[in-house]
Amino acid sequence: MILFHSNNDLAIITNEKKWTYLEVLSNSKSISEELLSGLKNARIVTSGNSPFDFLISLLSIWFSGNIPVVINPNFSTSQRIELIKELDIKYDFNDLKKNKEIRSTVKINSGDFDLKIRSSKSSALILFTSGSTSKPKAVELTFANLINNYHCINSLISIKSNEKFGLTLPYYHIGGFQIIFRAFFSGNAVVIPESFKSSDIFNSTQSHLVNYISVVSKTLFDFVEADYQFHDGLKAIFLGGGFSNHSTVKKAIEKGMKIYKVYGSTETTSMITGFNCNKFIDKIDSAGAPLFDLKIKINKDGHILLKSDSLMKGYINYPNSFREKGWFNTFDYGHLDSEGYLYIDSRREDMIVSGGENINLIEVNNLIASHPSIVSAFSFGREDEKWGQILCSAVILKEGINLTKDEKSRKLLGNRKQQQEFNLTEEEIKDYLKKQTVSYKIPKRIYFLDKFPVTELGKIMREELLKIIDSYEK
Incomplete structure (x- = not known):
């Protein structure tokens, strides 16, 4: 199946430059053929010095039929070495590219560099949990997981053509990674702000008329405090990343911001519940209703159990962990109201x-x-x-x-x-x-x-x- 189409639509936008899908995919294809043609199904580390560099490395690895292992560039050297050793990784994209001159593609035509995958069930990448409470775990996700999660957000708010997604979360976390994927899968553009500072996110959103941004509670708080007024074309501010303050969300709504609260994790390939806070203001404290194919139940211990095609293939080196008869146990505590909305009472930690x-x-x-x-x-x-x-x-x-x-x-x-x-x-x-x-x-x-x-x-x-x-x- 074709994952991404190479054409002259805009793919990446920064304050300095713009790239089309044809330019991005042909560049990645050229690098793939020169660096990775002898490798298949190998795990290859990629971090990227910038979101653009990361995206090129990701696509190059996918073109060659290998598996990108996305490591947070902020990890210490010792953390990085430990994770690479634990996963028995022998290749680093930056090392392979070092001192290697990549020839430029002379003539390119629309459609020549479509990115195809043999099976949606094959491994798409390995990503690490945030490590905010313990050692980061390596999570293996398939293309089916990524695609299914795209349908989750599309069931919440219909994605159209010629729209723009702000890369407002780090690309090496699942929230940021899925911003890139859902933009490319829908043939839309990714807009990269100068930084993740609230002011830079706001300026980028306004300057490039971005339609979707994703934020954590601290960023939303900054938006409210600064009294930002967003352009009318901003369809959604997705609010995730943990607990959010009731008062802040309410103030944001009163200021005209279109807030969608969502809940998810690396293991669920990003958001799997969500809702429009402006429309259902009485549900502000909830994490939303199940999206697309998600099923939720609460076990006798009060843990939230999930079933969906968005759920990871598994943890690397942690076989069958957190599984209960086909259900994924988040070990988060929660409850469902009479209308099926999920409330997170507390995280497992x-x-x-x-x-x-x-x-x-x-x-x-x-x-x-x-x-x-x-x-x-x-x-x-x-x-x-x-x-x-x-x-x-x-x-x-x-x-x-x-x-x-x-x-x-x-x-x-x-x-x-x-x-x-x-x-x-x-x-x-x-x-x-x-x-x-x-x-x-x-x-x-x-x-x-x-x-x-x-x-x-x-x-x-x-x-x-x-x-x-x-x-x-x-």
Whole structure:
């Protein structure tokens, strides 16, 4: 089957240049023939120095019948070496291309460089989970997964011809990768902003009249704070990447932004539930309804189970993991309302058990963040001989708020400027929580940070945060 057609329609747009499908695909085909013609079904690492470089390498690997292994260019050298060794990868696209002069194609005709695949069931790529809570897992996805997920979004909002998708998420995460795929599969253009800064995303969207962008909650918050007014042709702002603030979503809608909340992961090839928040404003706190072929059920433990052709082929080196009689167990906790809308009660890493009591960490975070002196909170469990786990929280204070001089709790203020007035204690936070919730949902320890370590998608890096706290306590 033909995956992408080579023609003179625009494929990639930046502030400096534009490329047609014919130019992009013919360039990739030439590189494929000169670099990779002797390889078949080999795993080839690609990172790319830019979204454009990545796309050329991806297409070149696909043209040659090999499997791209997409590695985050921000991974450390040791992380990269470990992952390559674990997957027994022998080829790196950048190494193969180094010192190799690629001849340019002299004459090209429309249709000459259509990208074809033998089977939709064959492996399309290996991508890694974000690693925000643990070591990144290698996820193997097929072309059928990618195509099925395209139909998921198309069932939510009908994609037309001559539209533009903003590459507003990193291409080495599934959200960004699928922006590229759904644009190319539908024959539309990918618009690449200068960076993932909210202002650059806004400017790119306005300048190039982009029709679809995907954002995380932090970006949407920035849009609202900056009071951005988008052009009328922006059909959808897809909001994913974890929990989103009810107030922020509501304010965005009031400002005329067209918000579609979605839920998905690397394992589900991106979004698999979603809905139009503007149309169903009473469902703002939900993750949406099942898209296309997705089936959802909740097991006896409260875990969300999924069945869809968007579900990954599997984890590399983790055979049959997370499978329950044909269903994929996300280990996220959730429930369905009477109309079939999914609500995420907590992610699997957002639950701990302390003294036999189940504690929802998201609930605790929201309670702490409701304190007038606190910007945000991140709660977690630590092993404890008596309780099994104890509840701990890290918080960021609002500007101008600091701890009392004699505060003996764990202080990790970083570079925060000391104020003349000190007006908050750990005990005051606990007293505040006592009025809001039961005792076992009050943190035993509270750590004060200047900022949280986060990924490019704004997810808090749990392991990095714990390292910061551990280094302080030593």
